[in-house]
Amino acid sequence: MSSFPLFPTEAVRRPVASVASNSPVRVLDRLAALPKLAEVMPASRLTVQPVPEMVPSGVREVDSLTGGLPRGCLTEVCGSVSSGRTSLLLAVLAAATQRREACALVDVNDAFDPVSAAMAAVNFESLLWVRCETSPPQRRRDTEKTNPKHERLYHRRMETPVEQALRVTDLLLQSGGFGLVVLDLGDVPLKIARRIPLTSWFRFQRAIEHTPTVLFVITQSPCAQTCAALLLKLSAVSFQQAAQTPSHAALLNDLRIETEILRSRMLRKPAQSATAAFSTKTVRAG
Amino acid sequence: MPFACIFVPDFPVEALLRTEPRLRSQLLAVLEGKPPLQKVFAVSENARRAGVAPGMTKLQIEACAGLAFRNRSPLQETAAHAALLDCAQSFSPRVEDTALDTIVLDLLGMDLLFGPLPKIARNLAGRASDLGLTANVAVAANPDTAELAARGFRGLTVIPEGKESERLGNLPVEILPAEDQESEPLLETLYRWGIRDLRDLAALPEVALSERLGQRGVYLQKLARGEVSRTLVPVDPPLVFEEAIELDYPLTLLEPLAFLLARLLDQLCARLASRALATQELRLEIKLADGYREEETQTGCVGTGALTRPGRAQARHRFHRTLRLPLPLLDSKTFLKLLQLDLKAHPPGAPIVKIRLAAVPTRPRPGQGGLFLPPSPEPEKLELTLARIAGIVGEDKIGSLEILDTYRPGGFRMQHFAPDNSLLQKHRATENKSHRSDRTPMNSSVSQCLGGELTDCSDDLVTALRIFRPPAAVTVTLCEGRPIFISCLKRKETRGEILWAAGPWRSSGDWWEQEGWARDEWDIAVQEETSIGLYRLVRDLLGGQWLLEGSYD
Numbered sequence: 001m002s003s004f005p006l007f008p009t010e011a012v013r014r015p016v017a018s019v020a021s022n023s024p025v026r027v028l029d030r031l032a033a034l035p036k037l038a039e040v041m042p043a044s045r046l047t048v049q050p051v052p053e054m055v056p057s058g059v060r061e062v063d064s065l066t067g068g069l070p071r072g073c074l075t076e077v078c079g080s081v082s083s084g085r086t087s088l089l090l091a092v093l094a095a096a097t098q099r100r101e102a103c104a105l106v107d108v109n110d111a112f113d114p115v116s117a118a119m120a121a122v123n124f125e126s127l128l129w130v131r132c133e134t135s136p137p138q139r140r141r142d143t144e145k146t147n148p149k150h151e152r153l154y155h156r157r158m159e160t161p162v163e164q165a166l167r168v169t170d171l172l173l174q175s176g177g178f179g180l181v182v183l184d185l186g187d188v189p190l191k192i193a194r195r196i197p198l199t200s201w202f203r204f205q206r207a208i209e210h211t212p213t214v215l216f217v218i219t220q221s222p223c224a225q226t227c228a229a230l231l232l233k234l235s236a237v238s239f240q241q242a243a244q245t246p247s248h249a250a251l252l253n254d255l256r257i258e259t260e261i262l263r264s265r266m267l268r269k270p271a272q273s274a275t276a277a278f279s280t281k282t283v284r285a286g
Numbered sequence: 287m288p289f290a291c292i293f294v295p296d297f298p299v300e301a302l303l304r305t306e307p308r309l310r311s312q313l314l315a316v317l318e319g320k321p322p323l324q325k326v327f328a329v330s331e332n333a334r335r336a337g338v339a340p341g342m343t344k345l346q347i348e349a350c351a352g353l354a355f356r357n358r359s360p361l362q363e364t365a366a367h368a369a370l371l372d373c374a375q376s377f378s379p380r381v382e383d384t385a386l387d388t389i390v391l392d393l394l395g396m397d398l399l400f401g402p403l404p405k406i407a408r409n410l411a412g413r414a415s416d417l418g419l420t421a422n423v424a425v426a427a428n429p430d431t432a433e434l435a436a437r438g439f440r441g442l443t444v445i446p447e448g449k450e451s452e453r454l455g456n457l458p459v460e461i462l463p464a465e466d467q468e469s470e471p472l473l474e475t476l477y478r479w480g481i482r483d484l485r486d487l488a489a490l491p492e493v494a495l496s497e498r499l500g501q502r503g504v505y506l507q508k509l510a511r512g513e514v515s516r517t518l519v520p521v522d523p524p525l526v527f528e529e530a531i532e533l534d535y536p537l538t539l540l541e542p543l544a545f546l547l548a549r550l551l552d553q554l555c556a557r558l559a560s561r562a563l564a565t566q567e568l569r570l571e572i573k574l575a576d577g578y579r580e581e582e583t584q585t586g587c588v589g590t591g592a593l594t595r596p597g598r599a600q601a602r603h604r605f606h607r608t609l610r611l612p613l614p615l616l617d618s619k620t621f622l623k624l625l626q627l628d629l630k631a632h633p634p635g636a637p638i639v640k641i642r643l644a645a646v647p648t649r650p651r652p653g654q655g656g657l658f659l660p661p662s663p664e665p666e667k668l669e670l671t672l673a674r675i676a677g678i679v680g681e682d683k684i685g686s687l688e689i690l691d692t693y694r695p696g697g698f699r700m701q702h703f704a705p706d707n708s709l710l711q712k713h714r715a716t717e718n719k720s721h722r723s724d725r726t727p728m729n730s731s732v733s734q735c736l737g738g739e740l741t742d743c744s745d746d747l748v749t750a751l752r753i754f755r756p757p758a759a760v761t762v763t764l765c766e767g768r769p770i771f772i773s774c775l776k777r778k779e780t781r782g783e784i785l786w787a788a789g790p791w792r793s794s795g796d797w798w799e800q801e802g803w804a805r806d807e808w809d810i811a812v813q814e815e816t817s818i819g820l821y822r823l824v825r826d827l828l829g830g831q832w833l834l835e836g837s838y839d
Contacts, residue, residue: 059747081779082820086750086839102662102705111752113836114687114698120748124687128703130675131683133755159678168675175671177663186752186839236817255749255820255838280749 051266052229055179055214058095059088062259065276066230070266073229074205074215078222083234084257085186085218086111087280090120092180092216097123101179104128104172108165109187128178130168132161162192166200169215173207179214186218193223201227222262231263237277254279288393288403289429289518292374292410293436294366294421297387298328301366302356304418305531305549313353317344327358361530361640368526369417369557376560377410382429383521388436390429392518407442417556426450431512434484437461450512455485462506472499472506484510527565528644529553536575536637543638544626550643551618551625564614564650568621572605573640605634612704613665614648620666627673631681662705672703693795694803695835749838751822757833762823769823772812774834779814780821786811790825804828809838 054068069075069092079085096103103126105112110133117124159167162185169183185193201224208215217224222231237256260275294300298316303309310330315338318327324344338347347353367386374381377400380392393406400406407423414421424435424443431450435443438457445453459476461484463469475498481487487510495503508514529550537543547570558565609624663671675684685700760780763771773781787810794804804827812819820838825831 080817081814081837082818082839084839086752087747090750091747100660110755111836113751113753114689116748116750117687118689120750124689126705127686128672128705129685129687129700130679132679164678167678171671171674171678175663175667177668179660278747280747 058091079234
């Protein structure tokens with residue numbers, strides 16, 4: 001089987017930091033040791049944050065690394081082209097739709113492939129797809145050229161796809177009831193994605209706090225900063241050609257992806273170097 | 287056998303007040319006829335006390351301070367009559383449509399359902415008031431006595447059996463029905479004889495009355511005594527829920543239109559609720575102003591909630607919109623918001639002179655779907671959210687997917703997103719399976735629905751393709767028929783040597799149609815600046831173009 005290394009690195013598994021000190025038993029012990037046990041301790045004075053409920057991502061290796069995706073929090077996945085972000089996205093969507101949760105995908109660049117999603121067992125009846133790509137700017141310039149009156153009368157500016165996506169995401173989160181909301185900024189250029197104001201991310205985070213909604217964001221590089229409770233970086237390690245095929249009938253078979261946790265609010269000590277690797281199969285080879 | 291009668295005094299006035307309740311405290315006159323020969327057809331109680339009477343000309347009443355007048359609207363009278371029928375049929379299945387302003391109900395057995403007769407009368411009046419009509423309600427042992435009592439006495443009247451003559455005695459003789467040609471001269475004769483009220487008429491000797499006024503006179507006497515007994519002619523009208531309003535001046539802005547639509551929706555929902563029904567389809571029909579010219583629209587204001595659209599001439603007189611919902615709903619606020627969003631996206635294009643709103647009745651959805659259903663968006667909120675999002679991205683850019691049975695690339699279509707139905711059906715199917723299987727534990731559907739455990743499905747992970755819509759045109763350098771270098775104007779980062787290529791994989795189809803397709807597909811690895819990108823390269827065999835269809839990610 002021929003293999004093409006993309007990054008000559010080895011997947012390193014490191015144990016995830018223990019979270020035993022945050023367990024409910026330890027918290028109760030600490031409370032019991034306090035002198036005035038009869039006093040009611042308000043939640044704001046607790047020394048530990050309640051751990052959010054975790055849901056499976058659909059990828060065993062990612063779940064063993066992160067514990068799953070946290071509900072009521074923002075999860076950001078970053079990576080370059082062909083790093084496995086969309087494969088992970090399809091796995092997450094498949095797992096969520098298999099749990100019969102209503103899901104929404106805000107597709108900024110209209111890049112969603114129905115065939116790949118169908119092969120990944122995504123249930124389309126539970127998935128709301130919002131396609132944000134506007135008409136090309138060239139067309140609008142042509143119209144303004146032929147009829148300058150329209151520019152005066154239609155003075156409302158056309159929104160960019162990112163602006164549309166942010167408004168749509170806000171509407172979906174405020175509406176509530178969705179188990180998973182995905183914001184796919186995977187093909188948005190870095191300089192545009194970084195211009196998304198931090199207030200938007202804070203707003204999204206506040207909208208889903210204390211709700212069962214998982215907000216899953218895909219970007220090329222980290223954008224949500226401290227608003228993301230879980231930040232993963234994906235990179236492709238290698239891809240493999242299918243075995244036992246003649247050279248004129250080669251097939252792209254496996255894509256090996258490495259996942260690294262850059263930040264996790266759920267873990268006691270941020271596991272900066274924790275990684276895991278998983279493989280995906282192409283539709284044709286499957 | 288008790289009967290009830292609902293009578294709406296000054297019915298044309300009440301029909302108008304249903305859509306303009308703010309006029310209830312003012313003096314109101316309803317005019318009929320074509321100008322300048324308009325005459326007063328009906329007046330409100332306030333206006334009557336101020337000296338305005340039916341038959342006066344418009345010129346005569348214009349001197350009356352504080353008097354509002356409206357043209358008579360047969361459309362609104364029909365809608366008010368339909369509302370009155372709905373109100374009556376919510377209390378009894380046997381209802382007689384006696385007149386436009388009068389409905390008679392058979393209350394036999396209804397006391398077991400709705401309580402004693404005075405309570406039924408109170409509830410009838412209350413229900414009519416909820417529908418915007420102030421009605422007199424009377425209950426008696428026969429329909430004609432109930433009708434006379436409702437016409438003669440204001441508010442609620444209950445006449446015990448045997449007391450008809452005593453209770454009707456004080457009513458004037460004019461209350462007797464006189465629409466036919468026989469009765470009118472008889473009433474004049476009675477007036478000349480000095481008979482002023484029904485007690486005097488009832489006291490006349492029967493034989494002498496019959497000799498002078500004939501059988502019609504005897505009939506009128508029996509009515510006065512409350513002795514007429516007849517059977518009802520029940521009506522079974524079709525279930526049509528329509529409300530309409532005609533405007534005195536054309537409407538050009540969305541905000542006042544929303545105000546009128548809110549009123550119509552409130553009335554429709556109240557009528558549907560009185561029949562324990564909901565609706566899944568709303569039909570809006572708007573009549574546009576005639577003779578609307580293009581140059582007038584150029585100064586219209588777009589973007590400020592206006593209905594006119596610049597540069598568009600009046601090309602039609604009617605404007606139709608249909609709102610279809612995935613589930614039966616009965617929330618007027620939700621309907622209003624959906625209609626507002628729809629009209630904002632599709633404005634009529636000309637001023638509005640008439641509005642008709644119809645609801646297609648259907649059974650309401652059950653309140654509780656299942657105990658262990660996963661959480662899903664509330665249907666009302668979801669519809670509003672979807673309508674708002676459609677206003678941002680376009681109606682064809684939002685929904686759920688349906689893959690079509692074709693090999694053509696891009697073979698899918700968008701359909702309306704309705705998770706409630708699919709989730710509920712799947713849950714019920716799962717529950718049925720778990721009930722049928724003897725070995726499957728009862729809580730299997732619960733664990734499936736909650737899905738709290740980690741799934742073990744990593745073996746089936748699929749390498750996803752990110753599609754470029756539209757595909758990006760590329761320039762490809764070939765060597766011995768295989769691509770070795772690629773450059774793309776639109777995606778500057780996709781430029782470089784092709785390290786590895788798999789293909790070509792040929793596919794074609796629809797050659798028997800006008801839009802046939804044929805293509806060769808390659809999977810390629812391109813050395814980019816900082817990494818290696820995996821792409822799907824396509825050659826269109828019919829056009830000869832090279833296109834970058836997507837990237838493997």
